[in-house]
Amino acid sequence: MPAYDDSPLTTSTIQDPFSLYSQHIAGAAIFDLNGLPKEYFTTLENGNMGWVQTIFQALGLRLLLTSSLQLEGFHHAVIHGEGYNALVVKQNSFYLALLVQQTYPSIITDSFIEWLQGFEPDLLKSHPRFRSI
Known part of the structure; x- marks a missing residue:
């Protein structure tokens, strides 16, 4: 697994990481704990x-593996695509999935995942870059 550079987080944007990250987020989706989609957000781009x-299928596979193999401890998954990566994190009462533009260095760092696990999706509703569908 490649090493990820957390250097963007050492700048003054650490106080507002959403300002740093939002420019790389191309879409978002919220799923309930059963893996069913609840809400979607897109950008104009x-x-x-x-x-x-794809996320729906990945969550279904995760639920199947958890029940049949008694696997626990799912925290996040990254699905690599062409030009974008999809990232899913588990929060207390839902899964949050983001479509993130591929960047170099990758925006998907341990710090980004940790931030996303506590991210409040309601911020997407009020952010001018995102629209709910």
Whole structure:
């Protein structure tokens, strides 16, 4: 697994990481703990929601593996695509999935995942870059 550079977080943007990260987020989806999609967000740059189906399938696979193999401790998953990566994190009462533009160095760092695990999705509703569908 490649090493990720956390250097963007050492700048003054650490006080508002959403300002740093939001420019790389092309879409978001919220799933309940059963893996069913509840809410979607797109940007003007990318209205494609096909990636949500991939996340839905990945969450279904996770639920199957958890029940049949008694696996616990799912925290996040990254699905690599062409030009974008999809990232899913588990929060207390839902899963949050983001479609993130591929960047170099990658924005998907341990710090980003930790921040996302505590991210409040309601911020997407009020952010001018995102629209709910």
